[in-house]
Amino acid sequence: MQKQFQDQLQKQFPYLKDKKLLLAISGGIDSMVLLYLFHELKFDITVAHCNFSLRDVESDADEEFVKSICESLKIAYYIQKFDTNGFAYDYKLSIQLAARKLRYDWFSELLSDKKLDFVLTAHHLDDEIETFLINLTRGTGLEGLTGIPAKNEKTIRPLLKFSREQIDTFAKENNIKWREDSSNASNKYLRNKLRHDVVPILKELNPSFMNSFQNTLHNLKQSQSLVDDASLIVYRKVVQEEEHQKKINISELIQLGNYEAYLFQWLKPLGFSAWEDIYDLVEAQSGKQVFSENFVLLKDREYLIVSERNFENKHDIYKIEKDSLEVNFSLKIAISKVDNISNLTNTTIFVDEEKISFPLVIRKWQEGDFFYPSGMNGKKKVSKYFKDEKFSLIDKQNQWLLCSNDEIIWIINHRTDQRFIANNKTKNIIKLETK
Structure with missing residues (x-):
């Protein structure tokens, strides 16, 4: 696996060799293999460990484990302890979403403050399968079925080509130490239920399921690129960009038989999700609005107008x-x-x-x-x-x-x-x- 990993880095991420990298290390098997590989290949690495305070003494033991490994390997590290339950309660988020936001906000701060170039996580092929199935069960567009991006701005996921089985075998062959997260054994979360109950059946039905899934992801990503190209071509024809707003010409939009698909492509990145309300705006009277967290979509005569929400007080x-x-x-x-x-x-x-x-x-x-x-x-x-x-x-x-x-x-x-x-x-x- 180490040779495959090195080849994968040279092919997909050749620019990492001379960069300062922040490795997100939980102490679990996936992240410890990630740490081992980058340390063996002599990259300039720093470790970031999040203690989410969700498993009491077990979380603290994970923190101590990561500290001891980094000190023994003489690798710089940063530890951050979070009150995840409190944050989730205050911002009305699920525990998973709260932990994700806390984690990536902190990583972003570290990249900026410590002058580091990229943050690397240990997501792998099985994570992609689980994410695919989660999105499928909840309902999604094509974009939700194209897998986890290997690179997303400053975040890089170099293990996506490798399965959990490959990682497990490599860790045992190289005597890599790791910590087991007891919450992974619980079916309380949807991801774990898919991991324990659904994915094994898919692998049983098709022994080549992992390869088939990778081929499917590749095909879906190719299809998504076609959608993106078509979306951009139509966008340039139908949408007028002004300084503080974008105006979608309704008369030109409705000439497209599948105009709802274009609205979905243009508006989803802005956080919109009330699709039936959005599609109804085309025939609605002027003045009707649909909101996302930071944007508003307004029907105004012959246009749908997108602009940032105005949070200023009208009495200011x-x-x-x-x-x-x-x-x-x-x-x-x-x-x-x-x-x-x-x-x-x-x-x-x-x-x-x-x-x-x-x-x-x-x-x-x-x-x-x-x-x-x-x-x-x-x-x-x-x-x-x-x-x-x-x-x-x-x-x-x-x-x-x-x-x-x-x-x-x-x-x-x-x-x-x-x-x-x-x-x-x-x-x-x-x-x-x-x-």
């Missing part, structure tokens, strides 16, 4: 004092006194200091707001301006106003109020510019 205000040089919120506005007017744009305005009162206030729009649009006679409700300019619901929610004594000076980045704008006769000119 920001003040500009007379001597302020800038103000920072979701935008940045620079303030300066100038002698003349130049380069007037939607993002740069010039106001007459004698016509305004400090502190100026930046706030969200409210029902009943009105202003006197530059270039027009008379006043206009801000809501009517939004309608005429075809602001979406999201645009309205995100729009900021610059005010003096609650009178609108500027619908920021869009239109000024003619009562406050400077001209060539203005003595004291203030320039405001968004960055």
